[in-house]
Amino acid sequence: MARYSLAPYTIRIKDKKSDKYVHIDNISGGEDFLYVMNNYLSNRKNSVGHQQSQKKILRIRRFTLQNRIFSGIIETGEYGYETELFDANSEKTTYKRHINEAEMLPFYLLMYLPQNADEGILILQRFKQYGIRTNFERDINEYVKTRFSSLELQINPLVTSQLINEYLRHGRVLKLRFIRFSFPSDIANAYDTQDHKEEEGYTELVISAKRRGRIPIIGRILEVINGKRQLNELIEIKDFKYEKVKIEIDINGNKRTIDLSDINKIRPYIDITQNIKLGDNGHPLFNSIDAISRELLLDLINQIARDNNVR
Amino acid sequence: MFDKVNVSKIIRDHISTLKDYRTNKYKIGDFILFFVTPLFFAVIFPYFNILLTHNLISILITSLSIFAALLFNLLLLIYDIVQKSKNENVQKSKNENRLKIKFLKEIYSNISFCILIAIWAVVFLILISISDSRCSTLIFLTFNFIAYYLMVLFLLTLFMVLKRIHVLLYKEVEK
Numbered sequence: 001m002a003r004y005s006l007a008p009y010t011i012r013i014k015d016k017k018s019d020k021y022v023h024i025d026n027i028s029g030g031e032d033f034l035y036v037m038n039n040y041l042s043n044r045k046n047s048v049g050h051q052q053s054q055k056k057i058l059r060i061r062r063f064t065l066q067n068r069i070f071s072g073i074i075e076t077g078e079y080g081y082e083t084e085l086f087d088a089n090s091e092k093t094t095y096k097r098h099i100n101e102a103e104m105l106p107f108y109l110l111m112y113l114p115q116n117a118d119e120g121i122l123i124l125q126r127f128k129q130y131g132i133r134t135n136f137e138r139d140i141n142e143y144v145k146t147r148f149s150s151l152e153l154q155i156n157p158l159v160t161s162q163l164i165n166e167y168l169r170h171g172r173v174l175k176l177r178f179i180r181f182s183f184p185s186d187i188a189n190a191y192d193t194q195d196h197k198e199e200e201g202y203t204e205l206v207i208s209a210k211r212r213g214r215i216p217i218i219g220r221i222l223e224v225i226n227g228k229r230q231l232n233e234l235i236e237i238k239d240f241k242y243e244k245v246k247i248e249i250d251i252n253g254n255k256r257t258i259d260l261s262d263i264n265k266i267r268p269y270i271d272i273t274q275n276i277k278l279g280d281n282g283h284p285l286f287n288s289i290d291a292i293s294r295e296l297l298l299d300l301i302n303q304i305a306r307d308n309n310v311r
Numbered sequence: 312m313f314d315k316v317n318v319s320k321i322i323r324d325h326i327s328t329l330k331d332y333r334t335n336k337y338k339i340g341d342f343i344l345f346f347v348t349p350l351f352f353a354v355i356f357p358y359f360n361i362l363l364t365h366n367l368i369s370i371l372i373t374s375l376s377i378f379a380a381l382l383f384n385l386l387l388l389i390y391d392i393v394q395k396s397k398n399e400n401v402q403k404s405k406n407e408n409r410l411k412i413k414f415l416k417e418i419y420s421n422i423s424f425c426i427l428i429a430i431w432a433v434v435f436l437i438l439i440s441i442s443d444s445r446c447s448t449l450i451f452l453t454f455n456f457i458a459y460y461l462m463v464l465f466l467l468t469l470f471m472v473l474k475r476i477h478v479l480l481y482k483e484v485e486k
Contacts, residue, residue: 184332184333185331185332185333185338186332187328187332187410187413187414187417188414188474188475188478189332189478190332190410190414191410191411191414191478191479191482192478192481192482
């Protein structure tokens with residue numbers, strides 16, 4: 001059975017000139033990004049986004065805007081290879097898809113762009129192992145660049161303490177491993193060698209979580225994962241500058257290692273397969289997935305507020 | 312009014328290359344080497360009355376002028392490498408590209424600084440040449456002090472440029 005999930009992300013806009021994130025409702029000269037996004041989505045409703053180098057197509061089937069929240073359906077597809085469409089009932093090939101034809105799959109999207117904040121929330125539907133974050137980000141950025149050459153939209157996985165708590169509730173942190181790379185101090189030597197070898201940090205920290213207890217480092221881990229704290233500021237170790245931290249976690253007897261310098265491996269997807277209603281076309285009914293996503297959005301807003309208060 | 316001859320950016324850019332690559336923080340050792348060591352020689356030589364003679368001044372002015380000209384050529388060479396790097400169709404990792412660009416920028420700043428020091432050194436050597444009989448001993452000694460300081464600073468920076476150019480061109484030849 002196909003699995004459907006929701007993937008939450010943060011959405012931020014960076015000014016490359018000042019290297020700072022701008023407020024969503026004032027991205028450049030008082031302009032609200034809400035209207036830029038509205039224009040982009042309207043644009044995409046009338047004309048497809050065609051990424052020729054990736055051989056991908058993107059279009060908006062529908063969207064609405066209410067109270068600074070967009071919700072809608074994006075369709076994306078890939079072309080560049082032939083396939084045969086096979087009827088499972090008649091057991092015959094009914095159509096041969098040509099090399100320049102793309103199979104368009106619908107994905108739900110929910111985007112909240114608050115005022116007086118530099119961070120919005122984006123929830124994208126995933127279908128089995130397929131997602132649309134990369135395509136969507138690339139397409140929006142192409143549009144944003146045409147109007148604001150110094151701005152860049154960034155979409156990053158949103159990891160809240162709830163996700164980390166999920167790991168820790170069912171497991172415990174066995175080890176924190178600090179790893180130092182032997183980079184030279186002179187850039188000329190670094191350019192000369194352009195490689196490095198890992199050497200294990202000689203300091204080991206073991207932090208154990210009690211059931212229903214709190215681990216003091218969780219806030220800092222979260223800050224590192226969400227990009228608000230540098231990795232080498234996780235814990236200060238005198239005379240040892242580390243570049244990588246790996247956390248070894250025991251979850252129900254299974255050991256799992258999370259590399260804090262590679263957060264893309266943490267996948268905060270929420271499986272909604274059992275909760276949604278499917279239409280006759282086999283895809284989720286819009287109202288069904290919309291309701292679940294809006295609940296998740298509210299939950300995320302509260303979680304983020306809680307995480308910010310904890311810090 | 313002095314905007315067009317304002318060279319403070321060259322000095323700032325060069326100083327920013329004296330950071331530890333790992334930590335991106337300034338290294339005290341580098342400042343001692345490049346700015347305190349010349350001070351030592353600039354004090355010692357005049358103190359022991361080892362002053363610059365007319366002959367020596369002539370030789371130094373000629374040498375510094377030749378070096379400055381060669382360094383100007385080096386700037387163009389670096390520019391050429393930058394252009395080639397931009398046009399290259401080689402699949403490199405983002406980190407490699409970032410490192411090369413940073414490295415090229417730093418070399419460029421170092422060479423510009425070297426040329427600047429050479430020019431100033433030439434100016435002070437000329438001042439010494441015309442000042443010995445016309446000015447007080449204090450002014451004469453001060454010019455000597457400054458000239459020695461600039462020449463040692465020039466020499467040290469030149470070594471730094473030499474090392475970096477060697478690494479850069481060696482890697483280019485290796486490709």
